[in-house]
Amino acid sequence: xxxxxxxxxxxxxxxxxxxxxxxxxxxxxxxxxxxxxxxxxxxxxxxxxxxxxxxxxxxxxxxxxxxxxxxxxxxxxxxxxxxxxxxxxxxxxxxxxxxxxxxxxxxxxxxxxxxxxxxxxxxxxxxxxxxxxxxxxxxxxxxxxxxxxxxxxxxxxxxxxxxxxxxxxxxxxxxxxxxxxxxxxxxxxxxxxxxxxxx
Ligand code: SF4
Ligand code: SF4
Numbered sequence: 001x002x003x004x005x006x007x008x009x010x011x012x013x014x015x016x017x018x019x020x021x022x023x024x025x026x027x028x029x030x031x032x033x034x035x036x037x038x039x040x041x042x043x044x045x046x047x048x049x050x051x052x053x054x055x056x057x058x059x060x061x062x063x064x065x066x067x068x069x070x071x072x073x074x075x076x077x078x079x080x081x082x083x084x085x086x087x088x089x090x091x092x093x094x095x096x097x098x099x100x101x102x103x104x105x106x107x108x109x110x111x112x113x114x115x116x117x118x119x120x121x122x123x124x125x126x127x128x129x130x131x132x133x134x135x136x137x138x139x140x141x142x143x144x145x146x147x148x149x150x151x152x153x154x155x156x157x158x159x160x161x162x163x164x165x166x167x168x169x170x171x172x173x174x175x176x177x178x179x180x181x182x183x184x185x186x187x188x189x190x191x192x193x194x195x196x197x198x199x
Pocket of ligand 2: 098106113
C-alpha cells in the first residue's frame with residue numbers, strides 16, 4: 001500500500017455509514033479514554049454512559065500471553081469475562097456520538113475514527129499502511145476527491161502505533177494483575193486505571 005499511497009484518493013462525504021454499522025466496534029485506547037474524559041470533563045463513572053464493554057464469547061485464558069502479543073488490541077479482563085472496550089452504540093448500531101450524520105465528538109474522536117479508512121500495523125521501526133476490508137467494501141469516500149496527503153497519513157500511522165503500544169502495555173499490566181476478587185475487575189475500576197495510565 002505505501003508504494004501507491006500517493007495515488008490513493010479519499011474524501012469523506014459524511015454519509016455516516018461507518019459510524020452506524022452495528023458490527024464495528026470503535027475500540028478505545030487509554031489515550032482515547034483520557035481525551036474523552038478531558039473533553040467531556042467526565043469522571044470514570046460518567047464515562048460509563050458513553051463507553052461500552054463488548055464481551056468476547058470464547059476466550060482461552062491459557063493463551064492470554066500469546067493473544068496479547070499477536071492481537072493489535074487484545075481484549076481486557078472484566079468481572080463478566082474478557083471484553084473489548086469501545087464507544088457505546090444504540091441498538092441500531094449508531095455511535096453514541098452520532099447526531100443525524102454529524103459526529104459531536106469530532107475533535108476528540110478516538111484514533112480509530114481519525115485514521116479511518118487506513119489501518120496501521122507494526123513493521124520493524126515503522127508501520128505498514130493498508131485499507132481494511134470494511135472500508136474497501138462500504139466506504140463511498142474511497143477513490144473520491146484528491147490524492148491523500150502522504151506525510152499526514154504517515155504521521156497518523158506514527159500516532160496510531162504509539163497508542164497501540166500504550167494499549168498493549170496497559171492490557172499486559174491489567175490482565176496480568178493477580179486478584180480473584182471480582183470487585184477489582186469492574187468496568188469502573190478499568191476506566192479509572194485507564195485514566196491514570198501513563199502515556
Ligand atoms: S463511510 Fe466513508 S464516506 Fe461515509 S462517513 Fe465513513 S469515512 Fe466518510
Ligand atoms: S466518535 Fe464520531 S467519528 Fe467516531 S464512530 Fe462515533 S460518531 Fe463516528
